[in-house]
Amino acid sequence: MFEIWPYRGYGIELYGLPPAIANVPETWPVWRAGQGRIMLLGLLMHVFYWRRQYAVCDVLLMGTAFLGINDCMVVWHNGDKTWAWIRLFGSFAFAAAGLFGLTQGPGAKNKTS
Numbered sequence: 001m002f003e004i005w006p007y008r009g010y011g012i013e014l015y016g017l018p019p020a021i022a023n024v025p026e027t028w029p030v031w032r033a034g035q036g037r038i039m040l041l042g043l044l045m046h047v048f049y050w051r052r053q054y055a056v057c058d059v060l061l062m063g064t065a066f067l068g069i070n071d072c073m074v075v076w077h078n079g080d081k082t083w084a085w086i087r088l089f090g091s092f093a094f095a096a097a098g099l100f101g102l103t104q105g106p107g108a109k110n111k112t113s
Contacts, residue, residue, distance in 0.1 A: 011035075016075040016083025038067075054104040061098025064091045 012022035012031050021027055041060060048056040068091020076084040097103070 015071075015079075016087070017079040021078060049103065054101070057103040058098040058101055061103065062095045064098070065095035067091055068095070 012027065013019060015022075041063075045057055045060055048054075048060070068088050071091065072084045072088035075081075075087060
């Protein structure tokens, strides 16, 4: 069967989890399912951005704060604490961009329709 992802857990290790988790084949489908959901959020961001629905983009960006908290907790308890902090602060940066409406550019009016 054709696979677009490799059979190894390299991406999981780059995420910040230890090889004891990343190299276990049973964890890979769960990882792929999670990545599929994140890709869908990215595609939705593109659709709403090109439709000039900036308020929706801002809400999706603010939702990344929750994702960052979740990522931080998972990596903190199972992997590298440095990566946990990086994931938390990185997601908060994206959430702040949404909170302050930075998807619209300077001086733009927020259009929701």
